[in-house]
Amino acid sequence: MAVTAAGVFRRTPQERADQRLAWERADQPFFAAGACHILAWVCRDTYPDRPIGLAGLRFAGQSQVFHVYATWADRAFDHAGWNPEADLLAANREFERRPLERIAIVDDLATFCREHFSRMPHQYWGDPLPRARDYVNRHAPPWE
Template identity: 30%
Template structure:
């Protein structure tokens, strides 16, 4: 979890210039989630929106499957560990932070209009960034291909 200096998310050039890890942590996590679902369609992954409780920040999208494997900007991890990490980090900045998990259909991740049908969700489409964010997400995801032995086993 990162917190950007004010104005970066509103400046397309500065936002695009962020390191990949920060870019996909701060506003493009849903594009990375979509890329993962597309790359591993037969691994039982589903997209989850980590929706902060009312009055809190820290919205995030990840993918996970029934075996507890998860992927986000950190790379591959156990979903329970990822959630514990996020909970601890968010509570340092926003004491009392909590969230709910909302499963999202893949097409919602890349559609502003469809995302806005979920209360509190408003996602940019890949081409609404300075450049198309999907190729960047696919390249970032590819960096982790050899980092997860569980992907080589059928889940």
């Protein structure tokens, strides 16, 4: 799957207002915008024997993260599957047309959600965890 900037899939105002409408989007848009953090944590938890990290993107000088993804070596996993992290960063920079910062995420999911105004799994219209597990399992990891 080709690297695509997360912003390509931003939710519409109607999708932001209606959790069911947001839930009913196809998997790639759902995990690109609105549930990327869930997908990243599930990816890390799927491979406990691998040193998978978590990273976030934010606009330079701002504290709010707008996209979260999993990392392993020089690879990144997000809505576009496993790709070189440099390609993911370039695609997002090009789409956003403003400087971005990559940050390492070391918090647990609850702390991250609280600090970045993101939803916990129980706050979605449906349970995103099985959906995220299925999505992770559809994308072969780079070490295989």
